[in-house]
Amino acid sequence: MSNPLKVAFSNHSRQWRSYRYCYPVVSRRSRGLSLGVNLNPDTACNFDCIYCCVDRLTPPAVRTVDLAVLEEELRALARAALAGELYSEPEFREIPAEFRRINDIAFSGDGEPTASPEFRRAAEVAVRVRAELGLLDAKIITITDACFLKRPAVADTLAFLDGHRGEIWAKLDAGTQAYYELVNRPSHPLEHVLENILFAARIRPLVIQSIFMRIRGEAPPPAELDAYARRIEVLVAQGARLSLVQVYTIARRTAVDYVERLSADELESIAQRVRRAGVPAETYP
Ligand code: SF4
Incomplete structure (x- = not known):
């Protein structure tokens, strides 16, 4: 029989149903559910890592971030996880009870989140949805190549997230x-x-x-x-x-x-x- 965690961990797709920006991932590192937010549908990044899994050959379906859609997707995904509906989906059905908790909202996608002109407003969306749904234990993680951490607008957004369980994971x-x-x-x-x-x-x-x-x-x-x-x-x-x-x-x-x-x-x-x-x-x- 396959190991349900192994199956779940290997499923790191950034495409969830018809969603454009948000996707659920069960993460070993997070030891729970991570709600991923992709601010780089255009795949913009400061690196071109040899191990990157992003498909840069197929032209992306969307290139820009529509914050209203992003917010709707993040809220719907968080609600589905909280209500348990997410775990009746085939990819998540066998996830054990201890992993069925929202560990974080993570800015991590097909490129560098801090390069997005919408990073600040997306951070505000994450903070709003987290508060609205009472996810006060959930971290807001920025996964970054670290090239822009000193930029004033980025530093300011990260300082804002510090007040809402923000974490930086730098490569x-x-x-x-x-x-x-x-x-x-x-x-x-x-x-x-x-x-x-x-x-x-x-x-x-x-x-x-x-x-x-x-x-x-x-x-x-x-x-x-x-x-x-x-x-x-x-x-x-x-x-x-x-x-x-x-x-x-x-x-x-x-x-x-x-x-x-x-x-x-x-x-x-x-x-x-x-x-x-x-x-x-x-x-x-
Ligand atoms: S930093 Fe991440 S998204 Fe950018 S090229 Fe490297 S692995 Fe890919």
Whole structure:
């Protein structure tokens, strides 16, 4: 018999029925239901990660964000989860009781949420729906490539979300510029990302998300992992409050065909380096 959690965890589709922007995901990392909000139907992003699962070849059905529709979808999805109706849908039927709770509303989609001109107003929508439905335990998570965290309008929106259980999950997949370019194919240098993480993490605790994989058969070289752990150590020494580093590997379709998953032991050994740098780390093999 298939493992219902495994089936649920592997279902990370950002298309829910006929919805345009919102989608439900059962997440191991969230240990519950995450209501995803895609602010980037145009797939705009600062990175072009080799492990990205976003389909950038098929032209998107919509490119802009209609906030009224987004709000309607988020409210309907949250209500369906609260009423239990969501769990009679085929994808969610076998989810055990302990995962049947709304853990968060997450800005995470087909690109970089802070790049959206609607980020602020969408944050207000999330806060409104959360309050209206009494979801006061639910976090509002911004999953980000960290390139724009210092931008005044973005920083202001994140500060607004801080008052409503806001959390930032910022990507850091490398310790050297060369490896960062190999993995993230970015439009900003690594130093820029680190400066932005430091800026945001001095204001409130921040979660780092780091994905590692075998690239053309090669696991991340030890020197690269040393450089990565050193980046974490330096961020902390500079005053960054890092509440957790999530160390994980690829689980879905990827943009290129030359990447493979790391084993649970390989992830654990990376997590141990992070812990030695003074930050809690969890693995998601
Ligand atoms: S940051 Fe996320 S959306 Fe952007 S390319 Fe990387 S994996 Fe894809």
